Amino acid sequence: MNTTAENHSSKAGVFVSDSDKAHWHDSALWFVREKRDKQVNDVPEWEKLREAASAIKTHTVAQLDQYLQMFEQKATALGAKVHWAQNAREHNEIVHSILKNHGAQRVVKSKSMLTEECHLNPYLEQQGIDVVDTDLGERIVQLRKESPSHIVLPAIHIKKEEVGDLFHQHLGTDEGATDPSYLTEAARNHLREKFLAADAGITGVNFAIAETGGIVVCTNEGNADLGVTLPRLHIACMGIEKLIPRTKDLAVFLRLLARSATGQPITTYTSHFHGPQDDSELHIILLDNGRTSLRDQSDYQEALHCIRCGACMNTCPVYRRSGGHSYGTTVPGPIGSVLNPVSDSATHNSLPFACSLCGSCTDVCPIKIPLHHQLFTLRDQIRRNGNLALTKRIAMFLTGRILGSASLFRVVGRMGRWVMRGFPWLFHNRFNLWWKQRDMPPAPKQSFGAWYSANRKEKHR
Amino acid sequence: MAVGLFIPCYIDQFYPDVAIATLEILERHGLEVAYPASQTCCGQPMANSGCVDDARPLAVRFLELFGDYEYVVAPSGSCVSMVKHHYEDHVSGLAGFQELKDKTYELCEFMTDVLCVETIDARFPYRVGLHESCHGLRELRMGKSSEVAGPNFSKTRRLLEMVEEIELCDLQRPDECCGFGGTFAINEEAVSCLMGLDRLADHEQAGTQVITATDMSCLMHLGGLISRQKKPIHMLHIAQILAGGRLPGEHH
Numbered sequence: 202m203n204t205t206a207e208n209h210s211s212k213a214g215v216f217v218s219d220s221d222k223a224h225w226h227d228s229a230l231w232f233v234r235e236k237r238d239k240q241v242n243d244v245p246e247w248e249k250l251r252e253a254a255s256a257i258k259t260h261t262v263a264q265l266d267q268y269l270q271m272f273e274q275k276a277t278a279l280g281a282k283v284h285w286a287q288n289a290r291e292h293n294e295i296v297h298s299i300l301k302n303h304g305a306q307r308v309v310k311s312k313s314m315l316t317e318e319c320h321l322n323p324y325l326e327q328q329g330i331d332v333v334d335t336d337l338g339e340r341i342v343q344l345r346k347e348s349p350s351h352i353v354l355p356a357i358h359i360k361k362e363e364v365g366d367l368f369h370q371h372l373g374t375d376e377g378a379t380d381p382s383y384l385t386e387a388a389r390n391h392l393r394e395k396f397l398a399a400d401a402g403i404t405g406v407n408f409a410i411a412e413t414g415g416i417v418v419c420t421n422e423g424n425a426d427l428g429v430t431l432p433r434l435h436i437a438c439m440g441i442e443k444l445i446p447r448t449k450d451l452a453v454f455l456r457l458l459a460r461s462a463t464g465q466p467i468t469t470y471t472s473h474f475h476g477p478q479d480d481s482e483l484h485i486i487l488l489d490n491g492r493t494s495l496r497d498q499s500d501y502q503e504a505l506h507c508i509r510c511g512a513c514m515n516t517c518p519v520y521r522r523s524g525g526h527s528y529g530t531t532v533p534g535p536i537g538s539v540l541n542p543v544s545d546s547a548t549h550n551s552l553p554f555a556c557s558l559c560g561s562c563t564d565v566c567p568i569k570i571p572l573h574h575q576l577f578t579l580r581d582q583i584r585r586n587g588n589l590a591l592t593k594r595i596a597m598f599l600t601g602r603i604l605g606s607a608s609l610f611r612v613v614g615r616m617g618r619w620v621m622r623g624f625p626w627l628f629h630n631r632f633n634l635w636w637k638q639r640d641m642p643p644a645p646k647q648s649f650g651a652w653y654s655a656n657r658k659e660k661h662r
Numbered sequence: 663m664a665v666g667l668f669i670p671c672y673i674d675q676f677y678p679d680v681a682i683a684t685l686e687i688l689e690r691h692g693l694e695v696a697y698p699a700s701q702t703c704c705g706q707p708m709a710n711s712g713c714v715d716d717a718r719p720l721a722v723r724f725l726e727l728f729g730d731y732e733y734v735v736a737p738s739g740s741c742v743s744m745v746k747h748h749y750e751d752h753v754s755g756l757a758g759f760q761e762l763k764d765k766t767y768e769l770c771e772f773m774t775d776v777l778c779v780e781t782i783d784a785r786f787p788y789r790v791g792l793h794e795s796c797h798g799l800r801e802l803r804m805g806k807s808s809e810v811a812g813p814n815f816s817k818t819r820r821l822l823e824m825v826e827e828i829e830l831c832d833l834q835r836p837d838e839c840c841g842f843g844g845t846f847a848i849n850e851e852a853v854s855c856l857m858g859l860d861r862l863a864d865h866e867q868a869g870t871q872v873i874t875a876t877d878m879s880c881l882m883h884l885g886g887l888i889s890r891q892k893k894p895i896h897m898l899h900i901a902q903i904l905a906g907g908r909l910p911g912e913h914h
Contacts, residue, residue, distance in 0.1 A: 214852040223856060231835070238808065247811035516809060518839045522856050555850060557843025557857070558710065560800035564809035577748070580712030589712050597708045601716030604671060604707075605723075607700035614675045634848045638855040639886025642676040649674045649681035653697050657685075 209555035213523035222360075227521040229357060234515045236464025237565075244456070253453045255569040258506035261411075261444055262496055268411040268444050269487065275414025279476030281483040289319035292488045296321060296403070296436055297328050299484050303434050305330070305400035309392075311418070311425035312336040313405025314352050314509055315438050315488060317531045321403075332403075333395045335424040337388055344371050350525030352532055353462045353511035358524050392424070402428035406439035406485075407508070408454060412447050415475040416485065419458060419468040426472050433481045437474070441487050442505045454508060457567035461512040491544045500578050504539045506568040513562035513572055519555055528552060535562035535572045542579050550588040553579040611650060618644040665695045666731030668724075668766075670738045670878070671703035677878050683905035684737040684769055690905075691777055698727040704741040709748055710844040721745075721752040729758040733776065734766040737901045739798025739876045742768045747801060769901055770876055771804050774817045779824070784906040787827040791870030792819055793861065793884070794837040795877035804876070808837050818876055821904060828903075831868035838864075842883035858887045865895060872896045874903055 217223050241247050261268055273283045286292035300308065308325065310316065310332055322343070325332050334343045338356035342349050344367055349355030356364070361379045368374040374387045404425045408417040416437055418425045429435040445454065459465040477483035495505050514520045514534035525533040530541045530549065538552035553576045562572040583589050603613050620627060621644035628641050635641070647655075665688055669681045688695045704724060705717030724745065728734045736742050745766050753759045773779045794816065798804045805816030822828055841847070841857025848854075861884060865873055871894075875881050878899050885897040896909055 210850045210852070213850060217852040217856050220856065224860075227860070241811050244811070518841065518857050519850065519853050522853050522860075553712075554846065555853075557796070557839050557841060557846045557850075557854070559796040559839035559843070561796075561807070561809055561837075561839070564800055564807045574747075577710070580710070581714040582712075584712040584714075593711060594713060597711050597713035597716050601705075601708050601713065601719070604703040604705070605719050607702055610671070610702045618675060634851040635886070637851060638890060639858075639883065640889035642672070642882050642886065644676065645678055647678060649669050649678035650697075650699065652678050652682065653685075654699065657697070 209523070209527055209529070209551040212527035212529065213519070213555065216524045216527055217522060223522050223524075225360070226358060226524060230354075230515045230521045233354070233464060234512075234565075237461060237512060237515065238464075240460040240464050240466060244460070250453055250457055251567055251569050254457055254508075254567060255503075255506065257445060257450050257453060258568055259503075261446055262442065262502065262505055265441065265444065265496065268446060269441060271411045272409055272414055272444060273487075275412065276416075276476075276485055277414070279414045281414065281476055281485050284484060284486045286486055286488045286490070288490050289488075292319045292438065292486055292490070293321050293324040295486055296438070297325060297330070299434070299436055300325070300330060300401055303401065303482075305432075305434060307395070307399050308332045308401045308403055309335050309395055309399040309424075309428040309432075310403040311405065311420060311428050312339055312355070313403065313438055314349075314532060315405055315440055316403065317349060318490065319438075319488070321438075333392070333399075335392050335395065335428055336420070336422060337385065340388060340392065341367065348526070348531065350533065351511060351514055352509050353514075358526065396427045396431055399428065399432045401434040401436060402430075402432050403436045403438065404429060406437050406443050407458070408445050408451060409439055409443050409485075410446075410448050410451065411444055413475060415448075415473055417451065418472045418474070419455075419470065420472070421463070421465075421469045423470045426470060429474075430478070434484075435474070435477065435481065436484045436486065438486045438488065441489055441492050442507075458508055458510055461510040461565070461567040495540070495543060498543065500582075501539060501543045501575055503568075503570045504536065504543070504572075504575060506570055507536050507540075508568060510567060512565045512567065516561045516565040517556075518559065518561070519557065523555070528555070535576065536570070539572060539575045539579065542583065546579075546583050546586045546588050550583050553577075553583060611648070614648055618646070618648075622646075663693050664732045665693045666728045666734045667695050667697045668701060668704070668728065668734055668736040668741065669697065670736065670741045672882065673737065673878050676882070677899065679907075680737055680878050680899040680901055683899065683901040683907055684735070686905045687769070687773070687901060688735060691779075696731070701727055704744045706741060706744040706748075707844055709744065710846075714751070717748075718752045721749045722756070724749070725753050725756055725759055725762055728766070729762055732765065733772065734762065735769055735772045736766070737769045737876070737899060738878070739768045739795050739802050739804065740879060742766055743797040743801035768798055768802055768804065768876060770798075770818045770821055771802060773821060773904070779821065782821065782824040782904055784824075784904055785826040786872075786903050788871045788909070789829045789831050789869050790822065790903070791831040791833060791865040791868055791873045792816075792822060793840060793873055793875040793880055794818065795875045795880050796837075796839050798876045799837055805837075808835075818900060822874070822900070825903060831865065831870045833864050833868050835864055840880045840884055842880050844879075847883055854883070855887065858884050859891075862887060862891075862893065862895065866893070870895060872898055872903075872909065874898050874900045876900055
């Protein structure tokens with residue numbers, strides 16, 4: 202029910218209570234949104250690109266089985282080993298068995314939301330394997346023993362002063378140092394040691410090309426390349442929805458991805474891996490973990506088109522002011538508020554309501570996923586699954602009954618306004634969440650309906 | 663031309679002046695306007711809360727009451743978008759629904775698209791901040807949202823620019839949500855109010871004296887915050903400005 206630990210509004214309330222930090226968080230993300238707008242306005246065919254991307258994804262998802270088989274065949278022919286995982290547990294076990302076969306103890310990992318989704322790090326740590334996240338933001342949250350609060354900007358909730366303290370504690374930087382260049386240099390040196398000592402590199406996958414069997418990884422820090430070039434073992438973890446049919450389709454998605462994500466024309470590194478390097482192994486794990494089930498739900502299927510750019514988070518006025526951790530999920534924000542309740546509506550029942558239905562996410566989405574319409578539909582689904590609080594169901598039933606009868610509506614309205622005028626204190630209490638920060642609307646003596654019948658009676662019917 | 667006037671429930675109860683201004687604008691254009699007395703609500707509060715079954719009878723009633731008019735006009739982008747986008751599941755099979763969807767208009771888009779208004783006989787010598795209500799903007803596409811690429815336009819802004827002596831303020835975030843969102847205003851009270859306060863701050867830096875919008879619900883939320891904070895900003899629905907209305911206390 203709505204009182205579970207997963208309730209978004211209570212966590213958001215805590216975040217908002219530090220209004221300086223909430224405003225700082227809002228501004229940091231709005232800055233990215235404005236950078237994105239500037240890039241988008243420089244591409245005259247932007248809306249056509251969005252339509253093309255949506256059409257390619259629709260086509261691919263409709264024939265996913267065929268494209269997956271094609272990909273497996275081509276990737277295998279290139280010398281990669283392809284694995285299939287039904288769920289997170291299978292995925293983690295496959296990763297571990299590959300590492301075990303190679304006697305790999307030290308692993309460097311570039312950014313991958315899929316491994317976050319599978320909670321791979323804690324699993325491998327339990328098996329005695331040392332995993333280091335090499336994306337700067339991910340490394341920061343890893344050292345803090347937190348999860349990312351954003352899928353592209355994992356440490357966006359952390360101020361540079363906090364990073365300074367963290368690095369002082371873990372990397373031995375000067376106490377009180379907050380200069381970003383200095384801190385980044387310290388992280389770079391720290392990670393360089395990890396790269397040189399690594400037995401294996403794990404990466405995510407941004408795009409997998411069915412016709413070639415190749416995979417594409419986009420980063421800004423070059424950490425994926427370093428992590429898989431030095432060790433002789435590369436494990437690439439991908440959701441089955443990352444597939445695109447042809448190499449030329451990449452042209453559409455690469456133009457959309459970085460502009461939407463960070464307001465860059467393209468990511469600094471776009472690395473193509475077609476088969477393993479010499480004397481090395483490349484393992485590609487294809488994960489389902491609910492994706493096939495999402496594909497079968499027509500109301501939400503388009504959420505499978507997501508390329509994890511994070512633009513919906515940057516634009517969402519609720520996300521910007523409540524922080525990623527208030528969602529209690531690996532993927533937060535509008536897309537997370539669709540994906541998580543679709544797979545588990547009892548746990549994540551508050552997320553579709555953490556939305557004012559403003560529609561900004563739908564308009565910003567490079568793949569045109571109708572996010573806010575899906576959130577609207579999900580609310581009804583949550584009620585039908587029995588996961589909407591009884592008080593809300595009763596309140597809405599009664600509201601519906603009152604509004605269902607014109608005469609009852611008029612009587613209740615007249616009485617309500619009379620009470621509001623005569624006994625305003627009845628509304629001025631902590632149980633009235635409207636009144637907590639907002640005054641009540643006016644309560645005029647005459648409704649429009651009453652005015653109309655008095656002044657335009659001849660037209661009344 | 664027979665126009666059925668739909669007045670959202672909360673405007674009927676709390677803001678009769680907005681409804682009167684809407685009626686006057688339509689009458690001034692020589693239209694035969696009728697207000698079906700047994701109307702109540704479009705059903706959005708229930709539908710937005712996930713209680714779609716409780717909204718269904720209201721969708722059916724709306725079709726019964728308004729199906730015969732040549733046009734249906736409402737001073738709300740949100741309620742009109744409810745009719746156009748969310749009635750489908752309830753009444754799509756009933757006679758007249760497809761026509762109803764096409765002939766239901768928010769007031770401003772009715773003025774620009776059907777009445778083809780080019781001049782407005784109104785004077786409003788104030789600095790006005792236009793709040794682009796989300797559902798008018800992104801559901802009815804009454805303007806270009808800032809997320810979408812392409813040439814800028816705004817039907818509401820175009821109408822306001824026809825008003826004499828009006829000065830429109832430039833906002834830093836031209837179309838960010840005010841945070842009302844129906845039951846969202848209660849469910850997510852803290853975020854809702856912060857969103858509203860942030861909108862007000864943007865209007866203050868722009869020098870706004872009067873905030874206007876196509877949806878009174880946004881203004882009810884912002885107005886509640888303004889009143890509590892005792893800020894010197896006024897709220898007027900766009901119909902009130904376009905009908906030649908004045909600020910409370912201003913002499914004719």
